[in-house]
Amino acid sequence: MNVSYELIVIGGGPAGMAAAYGAWRHGLRRILVIERDGELGGILNQCIHNGFGLHYFKEELTGPEFAERFINMLAEAQIDVLTGTTVLELAPGRKVHAVGSRSGYNIFAADSIVLAMGCRERTRGAINIPGTRPAGVLTAGAAQRLVNIEGYMVGKRVVILGSGDIGLIMARRLTLEGAKVLACVEVMPYSGGITRNIVQCLEDYNIPLYLSHTITDIRGNRRVEQVVVSKVDDGRQPIPGTEIVFDCDTVMLSVGLVPENELSRAAGINLDSRTNGPTVRDNMETSAPGIFACGNVLHVHDIVDFVTAEGERAGAAAAAFVTAQTPPGANLLRIVNGDGVTYTVPQTIDRDNMGDSVAVFFRPRRIFRDSHIVVEHAGGTLKAFKRPHMMPGEMERVNIARDVLAGAAGEITISCKELET
Amino acid sequence: MTKLVCIVCPKGCRLEVDEQNGCSVTGNSCPRGEVYGKSELQNPTRTITSTVRLTGAAHRRCPVKTAAPIPKHLISDAMRLLDDIEVSAPVKLGQTIVPDICGTGIAFVATRSFAAINY
Ligand SMILES: Cc1cc2nc3c(=O)[nH]c(=O)nc-3n(C[C@H](O)[C@H](O)[C@H](O)COP(=O)(O)OP(=O)(O)OC[C@H]3O[C@@H](n4cnc5c(N)ncnc54)[C@H](O)[C@@H]3O)c2cc1C
Ligand code: SF4
Numbered sequence: 001m002n003v004s005y006e007l008i009v010i011g012g013g014p015a016g017m018a019a020a021y022g023a024w025r026h027g028l029r030r031i032l033v034i035e036r037d038g039e040l041g042g043i044l045n046q047c048i049h050n051g052f053g054l055h056y057f058k059e060e061l062t063g064p065e066f067a068e069r070f071i072n073m074l075a076e077a078q079i080d081v082l083t084g085t086t087v088l089e090l091a092p093g094r095k096v097h098a099v100g101s102r103s104g105y106n107i108f109a110a111d112s113i114v115l116a117m118g119c120r121e122r123t124r125g126a127i128n129i130p131g132t133r134p135a136g137v138l139t140a141g142a143a144q145r146l147v148n149i150e151g152y153m154v155g156k157r158v159v160i161l162g163s164g165d166i167g168l169i170m171a172r173r174l175t176l177e178g179a180k181v182l183a184c185v186e187v188m189p190y191s192g193g194i195t196r197n198i199v200q201c202l203e204d205y206n207i208p209l210y211l212s213h214t215i216t217d218i219r220g221n222r223r224v225e226q227v228v229v230s231k232v233d234d235g236r237q238p239i240p241g242t243e244i245v246f247d248c249d250t251v252m253l254s255v256g257l258v259p260e261n262e263l264s265r266a267a268g269i270n271l272d273s274r275t276n277g278p279t280v281r282d283n284m285e286t287s288a289p290g291i292f293a294c295g296n297v298l299h300v301h302d303i304v305d306f307v308t309a310e311g312e313r314a315g316a317a318a319a320a321f322v323t324a325q326t327p328p329g330a331n332l333l334r335i336v337n338g339d340g341v342t343y344t345v346p347q348t349i350d351r352d353n354m355g356d357s358v359a360v361f362f363r364p365r366r367i368f369r370d371s372h373i374v375v376e377h378a379g380g381t382l383k384a385f386k387r388p389h390m391m392p393g394e395m396e397r398v399n400i401a402r403d404v405l406a407g408a409a410g411e412i413t414i415s416c417k418e419l420e421t
Numbered sequence: 422m423t424k425l426v427c428i429v430c431p432k433g434c435r436l437e438v439d440e441q442n443g444c445s446v447t448g449n450s451c452p453r454g455e456v457y458g459k460s461e462l463q464n465p466t467r468t469i470t471s472t473v474r475l476t477g478a479a480h481r482r483c484p485v486k487t488a489a490p491i492p493k494h495l496i497s498d499a500m501r502l503l504d505d506i507e508v509s510a511p512v513k514l515g516q517t518i519v520p521d522i523c524g525t526g527i528a529f530v531a532t533r534s535f536a537a538i539n540y
Contacts, residue, residue, distance in 0.1 A: 038479065047533065048484035049470045054430040062470055064484050064533035068514055148472055153484040176471060176500050195426045197431035200467065204493070389435060 005080075006030045008096050008320050009236045010087045010124040010263070013042020014242070016116030016293020021317025023114075024077045025223070028322060032080040032108065034087055036398070040074070041067030042118055043296075044304070046145045049169055051196070055305035066304060076203040084329065087117075090267035094290055101412025105358050112290045112318040113276065115264055116311065119257040119296040121166075121198050129161070133216030135227070140166040140254040144173070153177060159227050160184040163217050163393075165193040167254020172201035175307055182246050184231050187214040187236055190367055192256070192393050194302050214238065215251065224249050229361040247398060259301045274343035281328065282349045282358045283317035284310065286299070292318050299345045329353050333408055338415025340365045342392075349405065349412075357401045360396040364390040365414050371418045373398050377408040390416060425461055438462055443468040444478040444540060466490035470532070473503050476537035478510035485518050485529045495523050503529065 002376040006028045009016045012035030018041070020033050039045065044052070049407050054060050058068065085100030092293040098107045107230045131311030137153060138146075144166060146152045156179055160167045163186040171181045185200060189212045191198050208231060216238050217228035231242035255312065261269075270287035277298040278286040285292050294314035295307045320326065329352025335344045344362045368390040375383045375398070383404045390396055398414070427434040427449060436458045438534075446458035455466035460466060463505040466488045491499055501523045506518060512535040519529040 043534075048472060048486075050468050050486060051430065060430065062486055062532045065514065068533055081506045115480060149482060151472065152475070176469070176496070196428040196430070199426050204467070232478055342524065388531075394433070 005032045006111045009114045012040040015307050018082045018308040018311025019114040021316035022312035023319045026316045026319035028319045035083045036086040036234035052304045094326045096361040111322045112281045115293040116295050117260045117297045119259045122256045135219035136224035137251045140170045157248040159248045160252045162255035163191040164254040168193045168197040169203040175205045185210045207323045239416045259297045279347045282315035282346045334411040336413040339411040340416030357399045367391045376413045429453045429457045465493040474507040475510045485530045487528045488528045510535040
């Protein structure tokens with residue numbers, strides 16, 4: 001194994017694999033992917049359900065099938081892979097410190113780096129549920145790993161808090177394995193997961209979804225015995241007298257994901273407080289020159305095909321950085337979040353060096369029907385994109401063409417606007 | 422007119438199916454949506470994914486799926502077929518695990534490869 005690479009990718013999930021492959025397709029040959037787990041694939045290995053790759057491979061695959069295709073593509077391209085190895089530190093001068101029980105302690109030098117560490121689940125402590133602390137409370141991702149990879153059942157009667165995709169997928173999974181899923185409880189008035197999962201994971205199995213409800217008490221001595229669910233008001237405060245008690249032995253939390261950025265933070269890379277990921281230009285480059293980011297480490301994605309596309313863009317940009325070292329142009333456009341937009345990725349567009357168009361991703365703040373996504377500069381509309389339906393659980397994307405931005409300077413605003421009817 | 426959400430891909434297009442009109446479908450962004458809308462009213466099917474016991478590999482479970490969508494009413498019978506199955510590594514992606522699910526002619530197949538491990 002070399003100690004110096006043109007590109008080092010940190011994290012071997014779909015984002016990291018796509019970045020490595022994208023860089024290879026754009027001419028880099030000395031590429032290393034470092035993965036903490038014993039195998040490549042990231043979260044896909046435990047996502048045994050189907051629904052991956054319809055856009056990228058034009059076929060509907062399960063998570064492991066999607067991963068295996070990329071693993072084979074990397075092997076054919078002879079990209080170096082170091083599994084069972086954790087990156088501990090990104091030191092100045094793009095030095096990567098990594099340790100593994102078999103690979104030992106290594107310091108690799110890289111001309112460019114792609115961050116693709118994915119995200120982690122919010123845990124119970126992060127959202128403060130009252131009640132005792134019995135066994136039987138776990139996150140949906142942990143449950144998914146236990147059931148699908150380790151082969152352990154997590155409980156018999158389950159209540160799910162949060163309607164994120166992992167929770168919905170696990171509601172179906174546990175039902176198929178013989179558990180009774182009593183309820184899925186969501187504090188917001190809309191679901192956090194994509195509609196397809198509401199339909200085929202809850203409705204198919206008659207699992208009730210309680211919107212605008214939350215768990216207000218968890219009871220039990222050694223194991224969970226009961227949970228209390230209450231309706232909440234517009235300010236998300238529980239309404240007394242609305243309590244429903246469920247007898248159950250397991251509470252599964254699906255209350256969101258947070259990008260995993262300890263490494264980035266320690267390396268002094270600018271983070272966006274809205275996404276919890278690095279701020280990036282349209283080429284996926286972070287505030288540190290030559291360090292790029294993609295996938296869930298940047299912002300939480302619902303669809304792997306978008307992750308793959310973002311990874312390929314980051315890989316291509318890393319290749320361009322290694323071969324040309326083009327500095328950012330003089331016309332950096334900052335994207336301001338207008339009405340109804342919680343964040344955007346990228347946060348800035350390099351107007352001089354952008355390609356023919358830039359894909360801007362964001363999440364709408366609430367449900368919008370019959371609306372426009374509007375791109376504005378200095379009070380004038382540059383472009384409007386029609387959307388019949390938008391919701392916070394589903395990421396939005398607009399492709400802004402280069403000529404649309406020709407006259408813009410300083411900043412542009414992206415917002416969601418309902419059409420007058 | 423029945424309103425449905427297309428679940429063929431995560432995009433989740435909102436479909437309207439007109440039973441009076443030969444189940445004609447509107448609201449779909451691609452042809453798969455039309456196929457789904459029709460069959461959801463006429464003969465609903467689902468692809469089922471699960472795992473079976475696995476020996477001789479780095480993991481203890483091998484993920485599987487139905488090679489094609491099976492009728493929705495056969496889901497629990499199909500799941501029961503997997504209870505007693507045990508496969509041993511090496512496993513190849515696409516390998517048949519159960520050849521025929523309840524007379525449908527549709528198989529359960531492995532959805533990833535496993536190398537054999539010698540301890
Ligand atoms: C339950 C669930 C269901 C989903 N369902 C669908 C679906 O049906 N269809 C769809 O298209 N998409 C789906 N998605 C979305 C999509 O699969 C994910 O967004 C995507 O897998 C994220 O890829 P990633 O590479 O960014 O992160 P990950 O897959 O999490 O990969 C990150 C990798 O980085 C490694 N890593 C982290 N830190 C370090 C370090 N310091 N050193 C070395 N390695 C490190 C981790 O071990 C991990 O392997 C789902 C996601 C989840 C969680
Ligand atoms: S109609 Fe096509 S694009 Fe829309 S959800 Fe169905 S499969 Fe996906």
